[in-house]
Amino acid sequence: MHVLILGGTTEGRRLAETLHADGTAHVTSSLAGRVATPRMPPGEVRVGGFGGAPGLARWLREHEVGAVIDATHPFAGTISFNAALAAAEAHVPLLALRRPGWAPADGDDWHPVGSLEEAADRAAELGSRVFLTTGRMGLASFAHIRDAWFLVRSVDAPEGACPPRMDVLLDRGPFTLDGERELLRRHRIDVLVTKDSGGAATAPKLTAAREAGVPVVIVRRPPVPDGVPVAAGPEEAADWLRAYSG
Template sequence: MTQVLVLGGTGEARALASGLVDRGVAVTSSLAGRVADPRLPAGAVRIGGFGGPEGLARWLSGHGTVAVVDATHPFAERIGASAVEGARRADVPLLRLQRPGWQQGPGDDWHWADSLGEAAELVETLGDRIFLTSGRQGLSAFARCTRPWFLARCVDPPEPPLPPRLEVLLGRGPYTVAGETALLRKHRIDVLVTKDSGGDMTTAKLTAARREGVPVVVVRRPERPPAHTVADVDAALAWVSAILGT
């Protein structure tokens, strides 16, 4: 019988699943299935959607779930909204585990955008050689940018529509400042584009951009429905322990 459902796909989700398994808690991690070869967490794993809030509520009720932790990516809008509504319908307590966003510091030249579409408009005015680190699914937002040259780093190969002047670099973090600096120099990058994902796994690119004087277009996080939220795995483990009474 499943006790805890972790909506995962992030490093925090894997760490939480591992911590729960170490404590003898039955846990199932749900992955969206958007990455061909995902890093699998400890415990049981399911891949694919639930069919919206109704489907999630049915799954929770049918699997004896006593708690849900939404540890998905900060930009996973759809599952974040479905998680809140599905847990409410099933009367199962929900926690959101969400890492803090990045903070601009001295020497940073950041340009905030509310969407990838707005980011595409900004890069047209900021530079000629753009490093896109916003994920393969967002590349279509830049498909109409015909003037700049783009380097896009993705875990899996992207699908059209894509920018006409594009080179794809397949890779998966964590990355180093030295490696990111070498990449910026090799490709003569004059603008970096990223989502405000937060965390340490990919923050090296921001440090490299600061040191190289490269402006950064940062896409703001989308709004999510209100939910009890913690910022780290230890706090999430404590919350689950309180729910289970252990």
């Protein structure tokens, strides 16, 4: 069976590795192309968009895709909804692979918000030295804040509108707890802003913030499209695919 993995995440890459290793399927991984040097999965890889839901549906039919796994980032909402529309139009089964979100622990001072714009306003209320870990794509939401300094961590250099007082740290997880503790201490961070991406690779910052008494502004993740089944990890997704393929 030809399986399309809408990837770009660790889970998507691990699923491609699993399917490639056991011969369950012929795998094509699709990457959005927003990261300059992505970690490439095994099997075929395509980079770039499809042209919305109609273009994706056409691609599924032309390449005789038997199943689609949406393993995109939990906040890549547009492609997830396009995948649901395209899979329905092409009559191809779709599974969403989503790592579980984070849950607060005793001692956490979390401030959940619904958008980056809300996160910017809340962060400005809570502190003046902000550790911003929401990625480079949404920095325009913070560009109007002039009374706070930002440490922005991202894989690639930011482009477009940015906060006027900002230092950039180019780095890619996984991160260590000791490293996150030192980063908060060295930069005198008094508020952390993040998305509820889930997973272990970037979770140490939450523990470090809890230990330091630093409040966390956390953007809630968008919902998976209605009717799309969800797997919590690559093995569960592989089991679903094996059961479907019979």
